[in-house]
Amino acid sequence: MSNTTEQVVEVSRRDVLKGGAALTVAFFLPARGRATDGNADAAFAPNAFVRITPDDVVTVYAKHLEMGQGVYTGLATIVAEELDADWSQVRVEGAPANAKLYNNSAFGPMQGTGGSTSIANSWDQLRKAGATARALLVTAAAQRWGVPADEITVSRGKVEHAASKRSARFGELVAEAAKLPVPKDVKLKDPSQFTLIGKDTIRVDARDKANGTAMFTQDVRFPGMLTAAVVHPPRFGAKVKSFDAAKARAVKGVKTVVAFETPVRSGVAVLATDFWTAKKAAESIAVEWDETNAFRRSSADILAEYRELAKQPGRSARSEGDVEQAFKSAARVLEAVYEFPYLAHASMEPLNCVVRIGARECEVWNGEQFQTVDQASIARLLGLPPSNVRLHQLYAGGSFGRRANPKSDYLLEAVAIAKAAGVDVPVKLVWTREQDTRAGFYRPIYVHALKAGLDKDGNLIAWRHRIVGQSIMGEAALFGPPQAIDTTSVEGASTLPYSIPNLAVELHTTKVGVPVQWWRSVGSTHTAFSTECFLDEIARATGRDPYEFRRSLLSSKHSRHLAALDLVAEKSGWKNARPKDEVWGLALHESFNSVVAQVAQLKRLGDGFKLHKVVCAVDCGLAINPNIVAMQMESGIGYGLSAALTGAITLRDGVVEQGNFDDYPVLRMNQMPAVDVYIVPSQANPTGVGEPATPVIAPALANALATATGKPVYALPLSAQGITLA
C-alpha cells in the first residue's frame, strides 16, 4: 500500500456526493508508489473520505498528516471496519486542503493535525463514511439481484446473498452504487462485531518505509526544479542590510541569488540546479545584517528573570480553598523550584518544501500539518484567494508539532524566495540541520515554583504552583485575542487530579523575543515533571509509598487515573520487592484526554545507573490499533527521555549555541530502555496517543534517581546537572 501523490482538488460536497467523474487530477512525481487507478471515471465516492474504483481498490482520504504517528492506518481502519472492506484492498491518500470537507472538528473550522486529536475527531465521521458506502453497496446489490437488502451480508470486501448464492466484489458494484441517493442515517456496528478495530493490522506505510519508496517532501523532484539554499540571520529579528553574492553568482549551476523577507525571517537565498551547488554558493555570500531590533538576551539571563518572577504572585489559573491561610496553619512546608530549557523539535527530516508560483495560483508540496493556516498565510503574501493555494500532501519525516507552524514560517520563506526570484518553475527550499535547529519556534523556557503545606499528621493540605514563561497560544495569535491565561501554559498543573483542599495555580506570562511553539505534549512537557516530582518529594518527606500516596489523593471521579495507575503497578510488580540492584520511579499524568502511568526501572551499574526498562500503562479509550498505541507509547517515552537526558537549546547574546546532533544530542539505540506497554481495556471513544506518553518519562526517571541518590532533580536536562546514565 502506498501514499500516492495523486490528489483530489477542491471537490465540493455536491460533486463528491454525486460521485463526480472528475474526482482526481493527476500530477506527476517520480512514478513510484502511485496507486493503480485505471477507472477514475467510474469511481464511487459517496463522501469525501472514501472512494471505490472498479479495480476493487478502496481509497481512504486522510485529512490528517502522517508524520509517524500511524494516523493513515488508524483512519483507514475506521473506514474499512464499517465498510467491511478487506484490509488488503485499502489504500490511503492524503486529502487536499479544504477546510469545509476536511476540518479538524477539535480545532473548529480549520484543517490541521495536532493535539493528538486525529483519531478522536475522526471517529464518528469516518465510521459514518464507511457505513454509508457499505449501505450503498448493499442497496446496489439488492437491486441488481432483486433480493431484500437485509438478507445481504458484507465481509472482507465481498457482498453476498447466501440464499441465492450470489456475490460480488465491491469493485463490481461501484457503477450502480454511484447512482444511488446517499442515505442520511446509517447504522453503525456494535463494537462486538468489530473485525479490524482492536486488531494489530499492519501499517499501510510499513512496506514503503522499509524499501526507500515512501515519498517525503525532500524527495520531490520536477524537471527544471530549482533548489534554494539560504543564509539565515545570526539572531532573531536581524534583517539583511546588504550582501555580496559575486562569488556565489559565478558558481556553475547557480541561477540567481535573492534577498527575501517574511513576517518571520529575513535572509538571502541561492537558487541552483541542486542542493550542494546552492549550499556551497550560499556559504560564499557575505551578508551585512541590520541588528537594530535583533534579540540579544541569553538563556541564563531569562532564567534569572523568571526565578524572580516566580517569587511573586501570578495571575490565577485555578484557586480552591485558601492556600496562603493553609500555609500559615501548616505544621510543615516544602518548597521546590524547577527549571526547563528551550527545546528544538529536531525532526529527522530538516524542514523543506516545494513551491511553484503560477499566474493566478500557487502549488505547494509539503508534509502539511496546518492546511488552513498555511493556505491563508501564502494567499496573503501573494494576494491570492486561499483556495488558489493548492497543497499537495506528502509524508512528513517527523514534526512533533513543528510543521504546524503558527506563522507558516518555512512555507512563507519558500514562497518569498520563489517570488523574489521571479521564477515559475518549482522551487525546493532545503534547510541544513543547523538552520533547522536555529530557526526558533522552540518549546519555551519555564520556571515553576511549588509550595506544599502538610498538617501535623503529614496530610497534604495546601499546594501552590507558580509557572513563569512565554505564551505559545498568545504568540501564535491564531485563535482570537490572547487570553489572560494561556491554558497550554498551565495544562497539567491547572488540571491536577489530586484532591487537595487548598490549591492555587498561578501564571506569569512573559515576553521574550524567541519564537516559541507547541512541542510534543505542549504544556505537559513541563507541568508533568514539576507536579509528579514534587508529589514524590512530599511522599519521601512523609515516608509514604509513591503509588499508595497518589492513590490516596485520587477520588473515584478520576477512575481512569486510578485504572492506569493500578495497571502499571500490577504489571511492574510495584508492591513486590525490587531486584537488589534496581531502583524504580513512578509518574502519572493526563494529557490530550488520555492517562498514562509509567514505572522507570533503573539498574545500578558501578557508580551509575542504566534505565533498563519502562513499564507503561495507558487509558486511551478504545484502542483502534493496539500495536500502534504501543508504538506511540514507545515513541513518546523515547522522545521525552531524549529531552530529559540531554535536550537543551541555549542562547548567548541572542545566538543559539546548538546546531547539529553533536551539540544537541538526541537519544540513541544504546540509551533506549525496553518498554512494556499495557492498555486499559475500554469501550469509550478513542482519545489521543501521539503525545501523552512523552511527558511522563522524565518525572518517572527523576523520581527513580531521587530515590536512588536522595537528590531530587530540579532542572532539565539531566546532563546539565552532571547526571548521565550508562
Next chain:
Amino acid sequence: MITLDINGKTFETDADPDTPLLWVLRDHLGLTGTKYGCGKALCGACTVHLNGQPVRSCVMPVSAAANAKITTIEAVGESAVGKAVQDAWAAESVAQCGYCQSGQIMSATALLMTNKSPTDEDIDAAMSGNVCRCATYVRIRAAIKRAANALS
C-alpha cells in the same frame, strides 16, 4: 566525469569531485531513498554500502566512491540479508515517520552480513550511529533479531 557503480549499474556524473555521494545519489541520479539528516555523519540517515561496508554518504566525496561497489536502499533487498531485514522491519512494525529507516536498514544489513547472531551489545555498537527521533529503537532491535533468526 566520475563513473559510479551503484546497485550493479554504471552511472556517470559531472558533479564536482567534492560533492558528497549523498547529493549525487539524490539530486543527480534521483535515488532519493537515501536521506539527508545532518550532513556531518552524526545521524546515519544517509548510510549506504561501499563494497559492503556501511558508510555515511553525506560526508563522502563522490570522487572517493569511484571504482567501488555502491549499494543503496533501492537495491539492498536484492540480497538475502537485505530482504530478510526489510521483511523483519515490516513484521515488527518498525517504521513510524520512516525518514531514518533507509539508513537504519543499511546499517542493520551491514551488521548481519558480518555477524549472523548479534548480541544486544553488538546491536548497540552497530546501530548507535543511526538516530531515530521517533525512537523506534525497541523495534529495530527486535527486527534485527528476527532477521537473524530468519537467516539462520
